[in-house]
Amino acid sequence: MLAADMATTLHIHPTADLSERVLLPGDPGRALLLAQSLLERPKMFNHHRGLWGYTGAAADGEPLTIQSTGMGGPSAAIVIEELARLGARRLVRVGSCGALLGGFALGDAIVAEEAIASDGTSRALGAGERVAADAALTDALTDAAAGEVSGGGKPGGPGEPGGGAVRRGAVVTTDLFYDPAGEHADPSDPAHPALAIEMETATLFQLSALRGLQAGCVLVVSDLLGPQRGRIDAEAMEAAAIRVGRIAVAALS
Numbered sequence: 001m002l003a004a005d006m007a008t009t010l011h012i013h014p015t016a017d018l019s020e021r022v023l024l025p026g027d028p029g030r031a032l033l034l035a036q037s038l039l040e041r042p043k044m045f046n047h048h049r050g051l052w053g054y055t056g057a058a059a060d061g062e063p064l065t066i067q068s069t070g071m072g073g074p075s076a077a078i079v080i081e082e083l084a085r086l087g088a089r090r091l092v093r094v095g096s097c098g099a100l101l102g103g104f105a106l107g108d109a110i111v112a113e114e115a116i117a118s119d120g121t122s123r124a125l126g127a128g129e130r131v132a133a134d135a136a137l138t139d140a141l142t143d144a145a146a147g148e149v150s151g152g153g154k155p156g157g158p159g160e161p162g163g164g165a166v167r168r169g170a171v172v173t174t175d176l177f178y179d180p181a182g183e184h185a186d187p188s189d190p191a192h193p194a195l196a197i198e199m200e201t202a203t204l205f206q207l208s209a210l211r212g213l214q215a216g217c218v219l220v221v222s223d224l225l226g227p228q229r230g231r232i233d234a235e236a237m238e239a240a241a242i243r244v245g246r247i248a249v250a251a252l253s
Ligand SMILES: O=P(O)(O)O[C@H]1O[C@H](CO)[C@@H](O)[C@H]1O
Pocket: 025, 026, 027, 070, 071, 072, 094, 095, 096, 097, 177, 198, 199, 200
């Protein structure tokens, strides 16, 4: 565990130790769910600004912090910058996304190996068109996901709640959830199509590259935006969130 230094951070006010490894859901409620599901003896790490965070012992017995980023690049950039100043070194976003292509089911998971930077925050931080995840951490997430799919984890293998397929590829990061353009047109190169759309991953990858942090990302498919349309229900989202949380913990172990 690392000594937390509140004086350096204006938005994260640590009330517990910080682990050098951190899961980053956008949703504070998902941070609580994951803390209750994945941590022994969780303590609140932060509640300032409603950005709930928790630190406890993960399944491997080592400390783990789970800290919500809020929605969108600007909020995520503040949280990630302050976590870096406090001593975080390995970060995995455990988020949700809308699948842009066919062939996905609600509750499937995506390991993001790169993000297409269609957002303002990562671009303001100097991102080019695409920003990459840490390769070793992404391979570890892919291996951990394969273990879950083959039935090593709970809840569920394929077909069970929270136990859908896992794919690896690019995601596109945007600033708008409600886009007046109406469609989430796939802006990517046809040779490397984006699997899904979300709002923080490009910022995480770009800021981590600037600060020398290892960053990865695993996402639950909460929406189908391609040929089929649909939105996951709350129970299935919880099961899928716990599953991707377990994948992330295994990758960080
Ligand atoms: O579920 P989280 O991790 O918040 O991620 C996605 O959900 C939010 C939009 O509903 C955005 O933050 C988007 O990136």
